[in-house]
Amino acid sequence: MPDAASPSPASLSPGPSTVASAVAHFLDSLRAATTRTGYARTLARLTAVTGAHHPVAELEPEHYAGVMAAWDTAAAGTWNRHLSALVSFTTWAQRQDLLATNPARRLTRRATVRRDDRAIPADLLEKLFTDDRHPLRERVLWRLLYETAARAEEILALNVEDLDPELRRARVRSKGGGIEHVHWATAAARLLPRLLQGRQAGPVFLADRRAPTSGRRAPAAADICPVTGRGRLSYPRAEHLFKTASAGLDPHGEGWTLHQLRHSALTHLAAAGRTAPELQAKSRHQHLSSLGRYVRLGDETAARITAEHDPAARRRPR
Template sequence: MSITPLRTGHGAVPLGDAVARFLDRYRDEPGTAGTYAETLTHLLAAAGQNAPIAELGPPLYAVVMARWDERAPATWNKHLSALRSFAAYAIRNEWIVADPARHLERRKITQRGDQAVPQARLEALFTDDRNTLRERVLWRLLYDTAARAEEILTLNIGDLDLEFRRARTRSKGGDTEYLHWATATARLLPRLLAGRTAGPLFLAERRSPASGKRARALTDIDPVSGRGRLSYPRAEYLFKQASVRHDPHGSGWTLHQLRHSALKHLAASGRSAPELQAKSRHKHLATLGHYVRLGEETSARLTADNDPLARRRPR
């Protein structure tokens, strides 16, 4: 995609053009581009495509961020980071002189001890026939690969290597990497493909609009049915709704918990930190600390195994 140089000078650039130029920098990182686009779409809706970029200021950013006031701290921080990244880009180009997010603060994320979902409950969810085939394949694939949800949702059929049970993806840093899945996913994938040979792996329920603001890029549309790529918000909503039936607390789970659970279960089975790093594709071992640190399931098993009054089955 060719980009026409924008006029420089304080406030001279239309906001819509600046956003398009910013997102084009991530054209080879669809996961990152999608995350940023989700946030910046709301910025454009609040200010307007043709608003001068000089209108970027604390009041406008506060209006945009108010949309996520009641959401989890991690969600708030994600969108705030996107707005700050865009502002930093605008400052480097001398379109604005100060960060509009300077009055907004990241929110503290309280670490929960039950992020990993017990395997038995996940298996009950994965085999629940009340859920569609698309959802069951998506959830299995996320768990088997321990991948980020954005990486799986941006997969195209051409990225799959069914023979070797792997898929090619772009990491957060733009590197080409491979995700590997197990037998349960391998059995379901051909049913999901149903003969399709091109287009997004996971499709939305409806056809994508051919024109207008909601029109998608051709790479995000199935060439046969015209259906668009399944979005992260929709996938997250469906998972939350389905998992409520299996969550004893009645809250439901998040897609990220599938990645967290997969790595925690591997750690509990005795896999080393370097092995977990190979599976998760984290750049640094230090970031694996909360996965290597065993959690509630291990505590419960150790307690039961060392209970002197528990009845023992004869060996």
């Protein structure tokens, strides 16, 4: 007969019964580092709203509404991104038999308004990239995002060890969790050594201040530069800096998003005549159908293709 004073197996391993522990288990279950980083911000807000020790089984729609209130005035895409994090966490918790209800049931995705000019004109991008009033860190980041057509999360997650300057490429963890390579051109290759200044390890893009070494805001060791002690530049900060810097060039005066650099790169390549398989190789989309949102060449291209492939067209003399 076990000693009455000895702890039971359940007390030794309580499992993810609180919001904080459930969030930690959920994030650990995600393979893709970029997804994990994006979801972590939303779920940190959930923990703050409910309290770390709140039972995950007692989550209510009011808790989720409190989380999403932080993004009430944000763009529809931002709202939908944070809502997706909550929905994914809810689905996981239900599969683990931690949650019997759906606290997200009163929340709905918002309709996004697509503008026809989401691709930034190349001349405006060049003007932005070459403006020495902007810090070197930002200009290198913008160049890399455009020249690689990579996702912002992938480039911000780069460490110096991931770079291959000789081949002008870097190793990234893709959206699906796999290891892939992105490639850049001459302009970024010329700027990168100035940014790194001989650093051999740590994040490529560093925050402005030294990272705290302890406490709730202390980052993981992998996100701290071993030379400067500064942490990794965050997506929200990088996005804010880009929107602020580009507001004067944006005809709408709102400033552009980091994702528009990827969109612009693919759109410009398509306009230059690159085929869909070539664009897929550059963007690393799993399906060709996904490229439709980036590539809209318009009536002129459709007319030219039709005319060039018209069987009744007069053959050109050799």
